Amino acid sequence: MLEANAFVNDLVWGWPLLLLIFGTGIFLTTYTRFITITKFGYVIKETFFKMFKKDQLGEGEVTAFQAVSTALAATVGTGNIAGVGTAIAIGGPGAVFWMWIAATFGMATKYGEVVLSIKYREKTEDGRFVGGPMYYLSKGANMKWLAVLFAIFGTLATFGIGNMVQSNSVADSLNATFGISPLLTGIVLAVLVALVILGGIKSIGKVTEVIVPFMAAIYLIGGLSIILLNIQLVPEAFRIIFHDAFTGSAAAGGFVGSSIMLSIRYGVARGVFTNEAGLGSAPIAHAAATTDHPVRQGLWGIFEVFADTIVLCTITALVIVMTGAWDTGLDGAPLTTAAFEEGFAYGGYIVTFGLIFCAFSTLLGWSYYGERCMEYLFGAKSIIIYRIVYLPLIVVGAVGGLRVVWDLADTLNGLMALPNLVGLLILSPVIVKSTKEYFGKDGIYEKEKNKIE
Template sequence: MDSFIEINEMINGFVWGWPLLFLILGTGIYLTIKTNFVSFTKFGYTMKQTLFKIFSKEQVGEGEVTAFQAVATALAAAVGTGNIAGVGTAIAIGGPGAVFWMWLAALFGMATKYGEVVLSIEYREKTESGHFVGGPMYYLDKGANKKWLGVIFAAFGTVATFGIGNMVQSNSVAASLNTTFDIDPLVTGIVLAIAVGLVTIGGIKKIGQVTEVLVPLMAAIYFFGGLIIIVLNIELVPAAFGVIFRDAFTGTAAAGGFVGSTFAMTIRFGIARGVFTNEAGLGSAPIAHAAATTDHPVRQGLWGIFEVFIDTMVLCTITALVIVMTGAWESGFDGAALTTVAFDKGMPFGGHIVTFGLVFFAFSTLLGWSYYGERCMEYLFGEKSIVLYRIIFIPLIVVGSVGGLRVIWSIADTLNGLMALPNLIGLLLLSPVIARLTKNYFGENGIYEKEKQ
């Protein structure tokens, strides 16, 4: 079994290597240009239509959940351990300079996520039971006429949810609660499984109702906790930014417990962990957005821009600044442990913020990815297969909490990366559709011009 995991880790290193990272970044750059830089030129309008309408009850068009409930579900899946452990790993291996490349990937990733969401609305379908379904498998099938790629994506997505969206999350929570409060991992797993089961049985509507409350709450607690540390050590902020920008182009020399990194490592882990945190290009988020109530694909696409901005440019930046400015990155710790050490250095009981953040973030990720898995399973085998999926998914939460089935965990991480390949192909093939819908919305006589009048 160990040898199988080692072989898979070698494959995983290739999957998450330079070719995929260049493809993800290149697709983001291409779509940014193709959409006439809408993620930058219309950023103010995007915030007006998203951030300032989070709690608005006004809904136009048709759908199954509100626009914010859809993005909250997507954020619930994206805003997870990646924001805490992923940033810590990027800095621990790539040095502080990795943060710059994480930012760069996110800036272009906003156009990628925007394109994914636009296509998910354009090609979504309504099932016989009245549910709205969509995502890469549907726009690959109906839009690009590549059903085989849709099947591949759905197959990769189904299995990947058991690892990255399930056991990785429950294991992180169980380990953190065991370390901080000496809670038995098995107890944590059982409680998590029951909680997730109670929510997911209600489908996207119930998940949306929970996440629209949970996501703003957990993000606010973590954001303000990190912000307090930054304010208390405000004199260290300029130096922290200086280290990030300097090391982004030089790599990082060994310091303290940090073993040093090359320029190539800095770029690779910055981009890879950036994608891991905001999921732009993976094709997961548009599955949730497909159920949103909206009158135009672009209107919901703006929430995709918002999603990447909040996830990486705000929450990940908070984590990164605390790690760099407190000097914790030189401690030799990695992942969530590094972030915990940094918050503890920043203020008394700061590590508890990370612990509670992990609990809420991981729980929300379990909810979001369970929905992704259900939709992928449904695409492959029909609505009746959803019950079977839940029978497998929920017990694995307990298995993950006690560290079991590492082989599934390892394979799922690889398949998570492979999900991106068919999705990126679909985005490139359907880029003219994304451009046309963008022009339709922002062009003459479009919704944007009418709203200005």
């Protein structure tokens, strides 16, 4: 079963999908005239510095930050901790470079996804706002069959990337650090998740807007402390990353070596896993945001990828490489834990508690994605059935094998990304039109700029 799953995974994540992901990101970055770079200062001003602003224009169920917190809850997860560890363990330090490249162009991809999710979202009879690839594929691209395909893959993916991978990584870490039974970890996680998701997006948003900043801050402070305490090792860490990105990694210590192809493949795959740019998952949460223009919410998409991969994943990667833990033969969360313990006396606890919060928030975010996909396919009443399946799988994931679960998640990610990327390319003129409306001479950007002046 392991070999068959790995074969399908390798088939899905072959050169065609890698080129499609890279190509879509490069195309949208160029087509939008590099706004992810030229307007980056404005992006930070409108997102990071307005994070807790409650008085917002437009319609929606939750605040812009609650929506992005739900999306970040799903992206700032075990991918930043266990995912980076797995990428380096298999693809070598060079995989980190390809994660950066994927994120650089992925910012435009995520921006486009969010813009379209707001543009084509719908308001249900009970006042909820629903949207995402299902809606812009069917309403915008007039490709109902692709919308259905995405919803099917999206529903299935939630059980892997958003469920079993999360509980598996937490259970693995708690077992290694405190000797806690994986079964017990799974049961506790399932109960806590059930208590929150029963309240829908408003309940999830209220929880994630507290958890996400807290867990990011703790992990950020912990990781930066290790880097600063070992600042003399940073230049060599960067040298190794850049060198191995184009040469591959020779076998060393417990590391079995890797090729350039493995470096690219796992760098891009884990990059997509950590920031989800191209998957089409995050726009489902953004569709519920209160906003007056699709582009304003799209700015949060850019911020997501930057905060998730460029900042948090880089910190994890630097600690792993600079401490030399990457060639110990360890994998996933245990590798990251070992690296943090090597760099700081209580570093292992930072990883463990970071994983707990990350996984819990990710379980919440992806449960919402799955519910919306299920609702699109079978109606609102099917949400109950989805929850009955989703919650027990948290326990199953906690006691499952790491490599099998990760391969399953990667495969489902790829299948989920395909229809979404096709939709993004078809609807790229809509993204550009909305961008010009917002940043044009008579747009919101110029009006706000002139008002300040």
